[in-house]
Every structure is written in C-alpha cells, then in structure tokens.
Amino acid sequence: MQKNDQSKYQTPYHYYEELDNIDEEMLQLQFTDWSCIQHDKQKSQYDQNKKSDNINQFSNPTQFNQYQESNIKDQSKFQSQYNQGLQFKNKEQEQNEKMNEQKLLEIMVRFQKLIDQFNKNKKQNMSVVLIVGVTGSGKSTIFNFLSGADFIFNHKLELEVKNPSKNFSKMASGMNSITKEPNFYYNEFNNHLIIDFPGFQDTNGEQDQLLFELLFHKIVSLGPIKVIYVINNPLNSLPNRGSDLQEFINQFCLKGNIDIEKYNLFLNCYLENFSDIQLQNKIKEDLRAVNKLQSIDKILVLRKAQNNNELQNIFNYKQRQIVWKHIEQMQSIKIQSQKLPKSQMISDYLRNSITKTIEKYGIVLSEFFDNKFQQLSNLQNQTTIASMEKLLDLINKIDKESSFEWYTKYIQTCEQLAKSLSIQDDIVTRSNNFIQIFKYYSQFSNLIQGYDDLKILQIIAKDQLKNMNKLISQRLEILQTKEQLNMVITQQEENMIELNSIFENNIQEINSQIVQQDLKIKNYEQQIQQLQTQNKDRTSEIKLLSNQLEEQKKIKSALNQQQIQKEKQTQELVNKINDQSEQIKQMENRNLQLINLMNEQHQQQTTQMMNQIQNLQNREPQTIHHYHETTKWCQIF
Secondary structure: OOHHHHHHOOOHHHHHHHHHOHHHHHHHOHHHHHHHHHHHHHHHHHHHHHHHOOHHHOOOHHHHHHHHHHHHHHHHHHHHHHHHHHHHHHHHHHHHHHHHHHHHHHHHHHHHHHHHHHHHHOOOOOEEEEEEOOOOOOHHHHHHHHOOOOEEEOOOOOEEEOOOOOOOOOOOOOOOOOOOOOEEEEEOOOOEEEEEOOOOOOOOOHHHHHHHHHHHHHHHHOOOEEEEEEEEOOOOOOHHHHHHHHHHHHOOOOOOOOOOOOEEEEEEEEOOOOOHHHHHHHHHHHHHHOOOHHHEEEEEEEEOOOOHHHHHHHOOHHHHHHHHHHHHHOOOEOOOOOOOOOOHHHHHHHHHHHHHHHHHHHHHHHHHHHHOHHHOOHHHHHHHHHHHHHHHHHHHOOOOOOHHHHHHHHHHHHHHHHHHOOOOOHHHHHHHHHHHHHHHHHHHOOOOHHHHOHHHHHHHHHHHHHHHHHHHHHHHHHHHHHHHHHHHHHHHHHHHHHHHHHHHHHHHHHHHHHHHHHHHHHHHHHHHHHHHHHOOOOHHHHHHHHHHHHHHHHHHHHHHHHHHHHHHHHHHHHHHHHHHHHHHHHHHHHHHHHHHHHOHHHHHHHHHHHHHHHHHHOOOOOOOHHHHHHHHHHHHO
C-alpha cells in the first residue's frame, strides 16, 4: 500500500486496520479490494486528465460542459463502487468482531469455572504438579497411573483403564486430543495436587488453546509449582531434537535472568534396550547440544508395555510409589510467564474495539455539541464542565499512569459525560461487553500485546481529548456569553416596562385634567350662549364670562405644554433605550461573528434570536387619541 493511499481513510483506525489485514482482504474481500484499487486508479487518471484539460480543445463551451459532466458521472460511479466495497468489508468485519467478542466471553466463563475448581482442590502448603506435553505424548496415561488407575489391553492391544472412574482422564491413541479440559487429582498422603493439562499444541481450536494458555499462566502465577513435561520417546534420542520442549521452555525463559528455572522430563513409551540411566545420559547429551540441559531437573522413564507381563511390571503399585517418590523430590519453581502465544485474538479485539471506541465517542460528543449544545440545562453545563476537567486531568497524567489505568479512566469519564448529557447512542449500551472483557483479561495485561498497544492508542485518545475539550470549551463560552446577553436584555425589558408604566400614568393624569377642562369650557360656552340668547344687553356679564373662558383656555394651553414636555421626555428616554439596545445589538453582532467562525451550523438560530430582539427594540408607544381630538376641537373653536 502506498503512503498516499492514507488520504482515503478518514480515521487512523481505517488505515491501521487496512495495513494489518491487507493479506486477509486480498483473499476474502476481492470485491472490496477491486473497488478500492479501481477507484484509486480511475480517480488518479481523472485528476491527471483534469489538469491537462483546456477549454480551447473544444469547439464550443457546450462540448466542454458535456465533457465535464461525463467526468463527474464517472467519478461518482467509481466513488459509489468504492463505498460499496468499504460497506461490505465493514459489515463482514463487524460480524467477525461480534463472533470474537462472544468467544472471549465464553472463554471467561469456562476459565473462571476451571480456576474455581482449582481453588476448590487447593490445600494449605500443597505442592502443585502440572503434567504438560503435546498431543499423543501420554500425559493422560501418566496422570491416571499416578491417580491409582490399573491398565489392561483391549482388543486393539491398546491401553485402557481397568477400573474406570470419572476422576480419571480419558485416553486415546494417535494424535487426536481427548483431554479438552484439565483434570485434577489430590494425593492426600503427600499433599500433592497433580493436573493433567491439555497440550498447548493439541488438536483443539484457537478458542480452546487460548483457554489452556490462560489457565496455565494463571496457575503458575499463584505460587511455586512442579512441571513435568511428557515426551513420547520410543527411541534413544529426543524426537525432532526436542523442538516442542524447547518451544515450551522458551515461553518462560526471561532474558538476562541468571536463575534458570528447572523443569522435569518424563520419557514415555520407551522401546529400546538402554537402561534408564543410559537413556537419561543420552537425553542429557541431546539437551546439552541445544543448550537446554541447565533447564532440566529430573528425567523419568516409563517404558512401553508390549504384553501382559510387561504391563504388570510397568504399571503396578510399587512402580507408582517410585514415580511419586521422584515427584516429591522434584524442585518447585516460580515461573514468570513471558508471553501468551495464542492471545492474538484478545489483542485484535482490544485494538479494534479501543480504536473504534475512541473514534465513536469523539464523533458522538462532537455531533452533540455541534447540534444541541444550546439546549443544555444549567445542571448539565456544570456536569459537563466537571467531566471536562477530568478529561483535561487525564491529558496531564497520560505519561504518569499505566496505559491500562489511564484508558479505564478515559472510558469511564466518556461514559459519564455521555450519560450526563442524555446522549442516546449504541456506543454507550454496547460498551458493557467490551468493558467486561477489557477488565477481566487485564489480569494478563503483561502477557497480552493488545494491552501494550494501549500506549500507541493513547496518542489518538489524547488528540481526541484535546479536540473535545476545545469544542466543548468554545460551546460553553458561547452559552455563557448568551446567558449574559439575555440577562442584559431582560433587565432592559424590565426597565422599559417600568418607564412605560410611569409615562402612561402621567399621560392618564394629564388626559384626566384635559377632560375636566373640556367640561368646564363646554359649560362656560353653554352659559355664554344662554346669556347671549336671553339678554344681549348683558355685555359686561358676557365679557366676564369671556375672560373666564380665555383664562381657562390659557390653563388648557399650559396643560398642553406640559403634555408636550412629557412626550418630549418620553421620546428622550425611548431614544436612550434605543441607544442601549443598539449597543446590545453590536455586542450580539460581535458574538455572532465568533459563532459563525466556530460553526456555521449555528447561524440560522442566532439570526432568529437577533431578529426577535430587534422587533422588541423597535416597538413604539401607542398614540393618545383623546389628545388629538381635543386639540382639533380647540383649534376649531
């Protein structure tokens, strides 16, 4: 894969996954690869053609436009094929991940059951003996012999237990594994617990192999043990130069460790004529040749019975006690596990799940704060700030805590943040299985590569945290600014309501006085009219009344002046409020620019809010109809 192909992957996870699974995809996802390759080739060719295109090559603009439309359609077609390929691949990958997740959950249940069984058989100051070896080495035969079993030949001249019991392990000839789970036998006379352990190279599935490895490494981590490695060794030398034994020892050989751990060999089914001592010396030479003799304590020999007499001589009570005596003399060792060869299933699951979890939480929280951050309550604001402080603290501690502890806190904090914001997404509900698996297998974190990969994934999570913190901080700052503006607007509205109330009371009082004066004027006019009608000679009285009328008009004029003055004051206050509203509008415009820079998605909502404020500010007091009618009447009079 070329470096420039990284641009087609939207997240580090997709590119990382493509690199890791490229061989598998070439075999299993041919359609996906074909779509991706074809898309890249065609897109590259399209881009080159686009650069060399020149409108002068066409006879008219119409041909050039048709050519461009054709290229756009081709590009859309290739993009659709590419997307279909990715969708097919992602769907199949998701199904595989669910299957692996279910397998890991099943292993957890079986593992816990077996560990509980081991703890049930474990006694105080007890010696634990593990009988291990590859399939067909005879582990179960030796286990049954030590457990008290007697043997006979069946019709196929194969060994079988003479006195069957559920406590004995099943035996089979050939290379097919019968021991699917460990079997336990406690010898109360010497306080030894022997365990018939399934072979690490047995013909079981990957799921069983992982279970056996986990169980073995768990048992050896609980305290000193005695390990007996059984080899089917019919000849005078180790088969395949002891390659299986070397592989087993190398799993626990700590580089630079001066103290070499001592294991024990049990050579089974020997058929040649060497004495036990001669065979042991020959095997020691073989081990010395491969530099493994220093790792071996005792070498026991069990010959293969070819008839009933040999069967009775090899598998009898006396020989059983001799073998037990050797086992009692074996050195108990403390094994420090170095790796789990079959743990790749766990590593793949952790890597994929962790990467997707980091990516998913980033997308979910980002989308939430892009679309719904203005709907947060005060309590949610406070909870969000507290969660973000925890996330920021995690950034500062990224180099101070173990990757496992750090990532556990990261997931818990993201979950708390999502729940406090009432975010409904499958990432919150589906993470239960992942957290359960993540925590349970962490007891083997030093043996599983996937937990070491957390250090790499921390870099992605750290960048995700920084982006989320920046996004949330910006949104919270906008919310705080909006809240402050709303407080100013609310205060201005309250002030305007109070002023309007005062002005309305003043105007009502003046209008009341004007009405009273109108009534007096009307009364004087009626009296004058009556006097003029009754007696035209009563000039002096009419003059007096006329003077009184003029005086009342002056009073009314003064009241009108007061009204005009009050209206002028009202207008000045309204202008002052408008000026303040204009200042608020300017502040809101500045904040609107800030919001537009951060996210264009908020423009419509902010514009609606500004329009509502503008409508509120442009309201005018109602016109007093009584005043205009009175003024008009006085002018006519």
